[in-house]
Amino acid sequence: MSTPQDSTAPVPVDTTDPAASGGKTSVVRYSEEVEAWIAAMSPSGASVYDTGWAALTPASGFTATVGMEVRRIGVEVMFRGRVNRTAGAWTGSLTVCTVPVGLRPASFAYSGAVTTNANVTAAYIFVNTDGTMNIVPFASGNNFLINPVRYTVD
Numbered sequence: 001m002s003t004p005q006d007s008t009a010p011v012p013v014d015t016t017d018p019a020a021s022g023g024k025t026s027v028v029r030y031s032e033e034v035e036a037w038i039a040a041m042s043p044s045g046a047s048v049y050d051t052g053w054a055a056l057t058p059a060s061g062f063t064a065t066v067g068m069e070v071r072r073i074g075v076e077v078m079f080r081g082r083v084n085r086t087a088g089a090w091t092g093s094l095t096v097c098t099v100p101v102g103l104r105p106a107s108f109a110y111s112g113a114v115t116t117n118a119n120v121t122a123a124y125i126f127v128n129t130d131g132t133m134n135i136v137p138f139a140s141g142n143n144f145l146i147n148p149v150r151y152t153v154d
Contacts, residue, residue, distance in 0.1 A: 041074040085142040109151035
């Protein structure tokens with residue numbers, strides 16, 4: 001095993017070496033190209049490519065019966081979980097949560113949804129540019145999956 005006293009330092013990159021260009025090895029150049037490629041897939045101003053899953057806070061009158069979460073990978077935003085109406089009648093379009101800044105759509109986004117009740121009920125889910133997520137059920141129902149909602153932020 002080497003010790004600091006008997007080890008030799010690596011040979012510095014010589015710009016005349018064919019493996020180096022501009023003082024950088026091909027591995028470093030490739031790594032920088034990959035980093036630029038990943039950055040190009042992320043929205044402007046994003047500090048990370050993948051945000052990981054983040055909890056959404058249900059609006060008043062709703063609960064997250066199976067965690068409501070949001071995630072952005074590159075420019076695609078996706079949701080998972082289920083929201084349950086716990087107070088009041090579900091009439092028309094109701095805001096179930098607000099999506100955080102940086103994960104909001106650049107333009108109005110919508111998707112279909114279904115209930116997880118004994119009787120299947122369809123609904124529309126809308127995500128507005130201000131981050132409000134609304135659900136409009138076609139018939140009575142109170143448990144809606146938010147999984148099908150996906151959009152891009154660019």
